[in-house]
Every structure is written in structure tokens, then in C-alpha cells.
Amino acid sequence: MKSDVQRNPQNNLPGRWPAAFAACRLTLCSCLAGLVLLIAAPAFVLACGGSATGGSGDGGGTTQAAMPAISASPAQNGAQIVSLADSTSGATIYYTLDGSVPSSSSIEYFAPFLVDSSVTVKAIAAASGDATSAVASQSFSVSVPSGTLVWSDEFSSPTGANAQPDPHTWTYDTGGDGWGNQELETYCAWDSSSSPCSASSPNSWVGTDGYLHIVAQQPASGIYTSARLKTQGRFSFTYGRIEARMRIPEGQGLWPAFWLLGNNIATVNWPACGEQDIMEHINAPVPDWVAGSIHGASLNMSERFPGAAGQTFAASGWHTYGMIWTKGSISYYVDSPSNVYAAYSSSNLSSQPGAVWPFDSGSGAFIILNLAVGGNWPGSPNSATPFPSQLLVDYVRLYTN
Numbered sequence: 001m002k003s004d005v006q007r008n009p010q011n012n013l014p015g016r017w018p019a020a021f022a023a024c025r026l027t028l029c030s031c032l033a034g035l036v037l038l039i040a041a042p043a044f045v046l047a048c049g050g051s052a053t054g055g056s057g058d059g060g061g062t063t064q065a066a067m068p069a070i071s072a073s074p075a076q077n078g079a080q081i082v083s084l085a086d087s088t089s090g091a092t093i094y095y096t097l098d099g100s101v102p103s104s105s106s107i108e109y110f111a112p113f114l115v116d117s118s119v120t121v122k123a124i125a126a127a128s129g130d131a132t133s134a135v136a137s138q139s140f141s142v143s144v145p146s147g148t149l150v151w152s153d154e155f156s157s158p159t160g161a162n163a164q165p166d167p168h169t170w171t172y173d174t175g176g177d178g179w180g181n182q183e184l185e186t187y188c189a190w191d192s193s194s195s196p197c198s199a200s201s202p203n204s205w206v207g208t209d210g211y212l213h214i215v216a217q218q219p220a221s222g223i224y225t226s227a228r229l230k231t232q233g234r235f236s237f238t239y240g241r242i243e244a245r246m247r248i249p250e251g252q253g254l255w256p257a258f259w260l261l262g263n264n265i266a267t268v269n270w271p272a273c274g275e276q277d278i279m280e281h282i283n284a285p286v287p288d289w290v291a292g293s294i295h296g297a298s299l300n301m302s303e304r305f306p307g308a309a310g311q312t313f314a315a316s317g318w319h320t321y322g323m324i325w326t327k328g329s330i331s332y333y334v335d336s337p338s339n340v341y342a343a344y345s346s347s348n349l350s351s352q353p354g355a356v357w358p359f360d361s362g363s364g365a366f367i368i369l370n371l372a373v374g375g376n377w378p379g380s381p382n383s384a385t386p387f388p389s390q391l392l393v394d395y396v397r398l399y400t401n
Contacts, residue, residue: 065133068093068123072115072140079116079150079400080140081235084109086125086133095123097362101135107362110263114151114237116144116400144400151237152397155212162205164190165212169235172204173228173370180270183255184374184381185216185226196223203227211392214371216254218387228370236263236364241337241399242278243322244369249389250284250316253381255372256391257281258321260365262358271295274358276365277302278332279321282378288315292323292332292342299355303342305334318394326401327360369393 065088072080084093093109094102099120109123118141125133144150153170157163167190173179176186188197190204196219197203203215204227216226248256257280262273275295290313293302306313313334324331328346333339346357359365371391374380381387 062131063129064131065091065125065127067134068095068125068136070121070123070136070138072138073112075114075116075151077148077150078142078144079114079148080142081112081151082115082121082140083112084121084123088125088127088130088133091125091127091130091133093123093125095121097121104132108264108267110266110363111231111233111236111366113364114235114240114398115140115142116148116150116240118142146400147241148400150240150398150400151235152395153212154210154395155206155393156210157206157208160208162202162207165204165206165229169231170229171232171234173230173368178375179372181372181375181377183372184253185224185372187228187370188225189227196220196225198225204229211394212369214256214369214391214393216249216371216373216387216389218381224373224381224387226371226373228368228372230261230366230368232261232263232366234366236366237398238362238364239325239327240401241322241324242367242396243320243399244278244396245318245320245394246279247318247392248279248281248290248315249371249386249391250281250288251381251385251389252283253374253378253385254389255280255282255375255378257368257370257372259368260323261368262361262363262365264361264363271299272297272356272358273363274361274365276323276325276330276359278323281315288313290315290321290334294330294344294359296358297354297356299349299352299357301344301352303332305332305341307341324401325359328357330359367396369396 066086068084068086070084072082075081084095086093094104094106095109096102096106097119099122102122102124104126120137120139123136153166172189174187174189186196188203190202191199193199203225205213207213214227216224218224244258258278260276265273277293280291289304289306291302291304320335322333322337324337330344331340332342334341349355
């Protein structure tokens with residue numbers, strides 16, 4: 001708050017002040033240093049440049065971050081996708097969903113998130129050097145029955161030609177740094193022509209056949225390209241049943257995957273953000289199998305399907321791979337939600353000393369679809385590995401629990 005002392009001291013200094021004080025211009029920082037204000041006068045600090053602040057002020061120059069904007073777009077069957085934005089440069093947005101006033105210890109906003117039940121979103125923005133914003137608030141009256149489809153990508157091409165995966169939903173990891181697993185591929189974005197990627201021979205597209213194609217190629221000896229699509233920063237969710245119908249390639253060194261990472265990976269890093277591996281497959285094992293895993297800080301748990309003796313399974317055929325995610329629980333299934341083969345619980349981590357369950361932080365998670373080549377787990381391709389090899393995805397669908 002600015003003090004009552006204005007920039008014209010002759011006209012505005014209190015009448016109790018001696019005339020010598022009134023004759024002194026505040027813009028002259030050389031005014032007699034050491035002049036002592038009358039004891040009865042208010043305590044003012046006269047700064048060089050002429051500003052003056054009282055003891056109860058806010059520093060005289062502190063600005064307030066802009067209040068976040070809350071917007072929503074329709075998902076499916078009444079669900080909403082909520083987005084938060086702020087005009088203050090470098091601002092971090094924090095929010096709550098229960099109507100409580102948010103603080104810097106509340107959920108940090110990273111991406112649009114799905115709302116499939118009635119909530120009140122409250123949000124603040126915080127930026128270095130600024131006071132915290134006013135609280136933005138918006139209520140959503142949503143009532144979606146359990147088991148209802150609320151979001152999907154059906155991978156249809158409206159153009160009658162091979163098309164870019166929906167850029168409002170999907171973005172890409174790119175490059176070839178091994179991805180922490182000594183992988184061999186370079187991941188290429190749509191229309192990338194940066195070597196070894198080629199816009200004329202893309203690694204991902206939505207085909208006229210109605211499938212998402214993720215293609216691993218070998219453009220030269222020892223050189224591999226592929227694609228890793230993700231919804232990071234574009235779409236996220238917390239809890240629900242998610243599934244994808246897929247046909248996965250088999251061959252030495254091939255590593256297709258359908259998985260999730262926590263939105264907060266940008267601040268807490270991996271594995272603290274949590275990783276949910278709905279489907280992973282490597283090589284061409286006999287008998288065939290897929291794996292469903294969870295990872296977190298000191299947390300590594302995995303199960304394979306089929307797990308029972310006598311079950312037959314061919315990963316090269318079309319299958320639906322799914323996850324049921326509720327508070328404190330994650331389950332994986334193949335072909336039907338009734339066919340659960342792996343179930344993990346926050347209350348049953350005794351086999352993992354020091355494990356931290358990261359899946360109920362409220363930060364949400366984003367979806368990843370990729371086809372890796374090589375790495376510590378599958379090993380390198382060999383002369384029998386087929387290139388190009390394709391991971392085909394018919395759809396990704398998300399239902400309420």
C-alpha cells in the first residue's frame with residue numbers, strides 16, 4: 001500500500017512537520033541525512049526516487065499474479081475435460097476438486113483433466129516475485145453412471161488418406177538417447193525429416209483402415225526409427241477403466257507397450273511419478289505372453305498373462321489390453337474386464353521394502369503408446385527381426401468405474 005506522502009512534498013507533507021522539511025524535494029536524495037522526524041509524526045521511510053511506504057505496506061511494488069481461467073470442453077456422455085490457464089508469465093497453477101481453498105501444497109496443474117462426477121474446481125496462480133492470485137472457482141454438475149464410455153480415440157481418418165494422429169490429443173517423445181534402457185531406436189514425430197527420420201516414410205499415422213500405425217523401421221544397417229506417442233500436456237485422467245484393442249508385432253528386439261506415467265513427472269521425476277504398464281511385450285517368446293506392471297519409488301511389481309498352465313495366447317492376434325484403476329488399487333486384464341490376471345493394492349506392498357504407492361496423488365496420468373527397438377530387456381534385433389514392423393491400435397477407450 002502506498003503511503004499518504006505524495007510526490008509534491010510542499011503541498012502534501014503534514015502541517016506538523018517543520019517548514020525546513022516541507023522545502024525539501026523528495027527527488028533530492030541528498031536531503032540532509034540524519035534529519036529526525038518529530039516523535040508525534042507517523043514513521044515514514046523516504047526512499048531515493050521519492051517513494052514512501054508505511055510499516056503495514058506490501059513493499060510498494062508487489063504485483064499479484066493473474067487469477068487462473070477455468071474452461072471446459074465436452075468429452076463423451078456428459079463428462080468434461082477441464083483446462084486451467086494463467087496469463088502471468090512463469091506462473092504455476094495449483095487446484096483442488098473438493099471446494100477447499102488451494103495453496104502451494106495442493107495439486108499442481110500440468111494438463112487438461114477428465115471430470116466425470118460433480119466437483120468444484122478452485123485454482124490459484126503463483127509466480128516468483130508476485131503475490132498469489134485471487135482464487136478462481138467453477139462448479140461442474142456431472143453425473144455419469146459407472147461403466148460409461150467418457151473418452152476415446154477411435155483413430156479414424158476423415159480425409160480418406162493416411163493422416164496425422166489427432167494433434168489435440170497426441171504429441172511425441174523424440175530422439176535416440178536410449179531412454180534409460182539402452183534402446184536403439186530414434187523416435188520420430190509426425191512429418192519429421194530430421195535424419196534418420198523421414199517425412200516421406202513416417203513412423204506413425206492414422207490409416208484409411210481405421211487403425212493407428214506405429215512402425216519400427218531400419219533405414220540403414222544398425223539404424224532404427226520408430227514412434228512414441230503420448231497425451232502429456234494434452235489429456236490426463238485419474239481413476240477409471242482404460243483399454244486399447246491392439247495387434248502387436250513379434251520379433252527379436254521388438255518392445256511394444258501401452259502405458260501411463262504420472263503428470264507430475266516434471267517435478268518429482270521417475271519413478272516417484274508412478275508408472276502403470278498396461279501391456280508390454282518383448283521378442284517372440286514361446287509360449288507367448290504379455291506383462292502388466294507398476295513402478296514407483298522402491299516399487300517394482302509385475303505379472304504375466306497367461307499365468308496359468310494350459311492357457312494359450314498369441315500376442316500377434318488382436319487383443320484388448322486394459323486396466324482398472326481405483327483408489328488404492330490397480331488391476332490388469334486381457335480381452336475382458338472379468339479376465340483380470342494381475343491385481344495390485346496399496347495395502348499389500350509387504351514384498352517391497354520402502355515402497356511408496358504413487359497412484360493416488362491426484363496429479364493424474366497421461367497415456368503412452370510406443371514401439372521400442374532393442375534395450376536391456378529384449379536385447380538387440382537379429383537378422384530374423386522383421387522390418388518394418390507395425391504396432392496397430394484400433395482404439396483407446398476410457399470408462400468410468
